[in-house]
Amino acid sequence: MSPTPATSDTTRTTSGPSAPRRRLARGTPDQTRRRRRTLRDATTAALFLLPALILIAVLRLVPVVQAASDATHSSLPGSALPPQWVGLDNFTALWHSDTFWTSVQQTLLFNVIVNPLQIAIALALAVLLTQNLPASGLWRTLVFLPAAVPMTGSAVVWGIGLRPDGPVNAVLGTVGIDQQPFLTSPHQVIASLILIASWIGVGYWMIFLIAGLNDIPQVYYEAARVDGAGPLRRFWSITLPQLRRPLLFVLVADTVSNFVLFAPIQILTNGGPERRTSFLMYDIFHNSFELADPHTAAAELLVLLALMIAIVAVQFRLLGEAEDR
Amino acid sequence: MNTHRTPTPRARLGRVLLTTLAVLTALAFLLPVLWLIASTFRTSTQTFADSGSIGWHTLWPRDFTLDNLASAWDNGFARNLANSVIVAAVTVVAGIGISALAAFSLAVIDFPGRKLVFGLVVLSFLVPFEAIAIPLARTFSDWNLTNTITALVLPGLGNGLAVFILRQFFLGIPGELVEAARMDGAGWLRIFARIHLPLARPALIGTGLILFLFQWQAYLWPILVTTNDRDDLAPVSIAKTFNAFSTDYGRVFAETAVLAVIPAIILLALQRHFVTSIASTGSKD
Numbered sequence: 001m002s003p004t005p006a007t008s009d010t011t012r013t014t015s016g017p018s019a020p021r022r023r024l025a026r027g028t029p030d031q032t033r034r035r036r037r038t039l040r041d042a043t044t045a046a047l048f049l050l051p052a053l054i055l056i057a058v059l060r061l062v063p064v065v066q067a068a069s070d071a072t073h074s075s076l077p078g079s080a081l082p083p084q085w086v087g088l089d090n091f092t093a094l095w096h097s098d099t100f101w102t103s104v105q106q107t108l109l110f111n112v113i114v115n116p117l118q119i120a121i122a123l124a125l126a127v128l129l130t131q132n133l134p135a136s137g138l139w140r141t142l143v144f145l146p147a148a149v150p151m152t153g154s155a156v157v158w159g160i161g162l163r164p165d166g167p168v169n170a171v172l173g174t175v176g177i178d179q180q181p182f183l184t185s186p187h188q189v190i191a192s193l194i195l196i197a198s199w200i201g202v203g204y205w206m207i208f209l210i211a212g213l214n215d216i217p218q219v220y221y222e223a224a225r226v227d228g229a230g231p232l233r234r235f236w237s238i239t240l241p242q243l244r245r246p247l248l249f250v251l252v253a254d255t256v257s258n259f260v261l262f263a264p265i266q267i268l269t270n271g272g273p274e275r276r277t278s279f280l281m282y283d284i285f286h287n288s289f290e291l292a293d294p295h296t297a298a299a300e301l302l303v304l305l306a307l308m309i310a311i312v313a314v315q316f317r318l319l320g321e322a323e324d325r
Numbered sequence: 326m327n328t329h330r331t332p333t334p335r336a337r338l339g340r341v342l343l344t345t346l347a348v349l350t351a352l353a354f355l356l357p358v359l360w361l362i363a364s365t366f367r368t369s370t371q372t373f374a375d376s377g378s379i380g381w382h383t384l385w386p387r388d389f390t391l392d393n394l395a396s397a398w399d400n401g402f403a404r405n406l407a408n409s410v411i412v413a414a415v416t417v418v419a420g421i422g423i424s425a426l427a428a429f430s431l432a433v434i435d436f437p438g439r440k441l442v443f444g445l446v447v448l449s450f451l452v453p454f455e456a457i458a459i460p461l462a463r464t465f466s467d468w469n470l471t472n473t474i475t476a477l478v479l480p481g482l483g484n485g486l487a488v489f490i491l492r493q494f495f496l497g498i499p500g501e502l503v504e505a506a507r508m509d510g511a512g513w514l515r516i517f518a519r520i521h522l523p524l525a526r527p528a529l530i531g532t533g534l535i536l537f538l539f540q541w542q543a544y545l546w547p548i549l550v551t552t553n554d555r556d557d558l559a560p561v562s563i564a565k566t567f568n569a570f571s572t573d574y575g576r577v578f579a580e581t582a583v584l585a586v587i588p589a590i591i592l593l594a595l596q597r598h599f600v601t602s603i604a605s606t607g608s609k610d
Binding site: 038041042044045046048049051052053055056058059060062063064066067070125128129131133134136137138139141142143144145146147148149150151152153154155156157158159160161165166167170171173174199203204253256257259260262263266267281284285288294297298301304305308 | 347351355358373435439445455460461480483488512544559567578589592
């Protein structure tokens with residue numbers, strides 16, 4: 001120990017009956033130092049967090065406030081008068097609007113199919129590509145690649161590929177299936193969009209599930225194998241329960257991203273045919289710009305947000321319950 | 326260990342089947358990209374002539390031509406591409422800095438209300454940016470940010486997932502390292518720069534990739550805050566080409582191929598890292 005001057009360290013030199021009293025009255029220098037340190041830490045933490053918190057305020061809070069303000073005001077398109085406060089009139093108008101309900105219905109229909117489908121495929125791929133097969137990294141990268149192609153590019157390429165004279169119909173032709181209209185048929189357009197969205201998204205979610213799979217301790221599998229459990233049994237009893245958290249994360253993130261799917265619709269279908277792909281996100285854009293009605297759009301946007309939050313909450317509940325069992 | 330036991334013929338057959346399945350799946354995902362690249366190097370007349378019936382030439386041009394790429398170049402696609410690259414690069418660098426600092430204070434520094442702030446950050450991530458892009462564009466236009474790089478970059482910087490992943494990684498760094506450095510009188514910024522950043526390299530690659538993909542995929546926001554063709558990002562310019570020239574797709578293919586090849590090269594270069602990085606940090610609690 002280095003010889004420190006006695007005056008620099010009061011706690012060590014103080015002794016006798018006065019010491020406990022002093023401790024009660026002002027706290028030891030140790031405690032003061034700790035308190036000062038806590039304060040300094042909090043200041044540093046605040047400084048480090050400041051840029052991120054400012055961004056969250058600007059990018060998340062400000063627009064929600066703006067949307068709430070837009071949704072409760074109204075003005076005639078092109079009018080120079082300031083917008084008038086109308087309370088919940090925009091929401092009542094939505095409630096009575098058929099086009100709005102079509103959008104809600106089609107958005108839900110699309111999401112009820114696309115999300116479980118994408119997660120199931122992503123999970124299957126994740127399991128397949130974590131079996132220590134040769135060149136697994138390459139196959140993962142190739143499956144992931146579509147996620148890195150800009151969605152506009154994917155949409156355009158698939159749009160051309162799904163034309164009556166395109167390669168997809170040619171492939172179907174070789175197995176004797178007639179030419180299909182795909183994106184121009186009201187009965188096939190949702191399925192076609194699901195195909196495109198899944199080609200883009202599945203690889204991305206697969207990566208997160210591979211992560212989860214890698215975190216499962218190998219001993220569980222060894223033990224199960226010793227007990228004579230087959231591959232299916234191991235999947236149901238070890239993989240699925242152990243993967244609950246990553247699955248929840250991926251399910252929530254995939255759902256919110258599919259709820260705001262926009263580029264393929266605006267580029268390929270413009271909400272048609274027969275409004276089948278007029279999903280809420282597209283309809284909000286359409287109202288806001290093509291119909292120049294930001295007020296109805298803002299009301300619809302708040303509905304979309306509420307719907308999304310509700311779904312996320314339900315998914316948390318479901319997986320939480322599954323965990324309790 | 327049972328990895329050393331000799332595989333039974335049945336197990337070996339199983340692995341061959343699984344490998345075949347993996348290769349076929351990967352090829353299925355790759356096919357549209359191959360068709361896109363082939364179509365970049367041929368006239369669109371040939372594209373449709375050779376795609377109407379499937380054959381070797383569906384994926385391999387009969388006659389190679391650079392006309393589509395030249396047409397993209399002549400129509401100023403290079404400028405749009407440069408815009409995209411600049412926006413993505415600025416986003417990745419600044420975004421990593423901002424997210425890492427935030428993640429560091431949420432993971433390492435002990436301060437009151439830490440849980441609350443973390444919850445706020447994660448919840449902000451649950452609201453996808455596209456959902457609030459339209460009202461935000463109105464605000465940005467009031468702030469005179471239309472047609473600026475700032476407007477294009479900003480949404481990419483506030484990424485809750487990036488903060489989440491980095492925090493997760495920082496939590497795994499032993500507290501003794503931090504304590505030892507503090508004993509030696511190192512400040513938080515020094516600990517951050519000398520201990521956490523270097524150790525977090527895999528997580529930083531994953532985060533950088535997520536930030537990059539966000540901007541590379543962006544479409545709705547760029548069309549909202551950009552009003553002239555020169556300032557358009559590359560994906561927007563592709564969509565405009567597609568809608569304007571619905572009879573000649575050659576240029577569309579060429580432009581899309583360029584936008585697909587750039588991330589493909591990055592991914593293949595980072596192949597070893599990116600799976601483990603997003604992978605080992607993304608979704609644990």
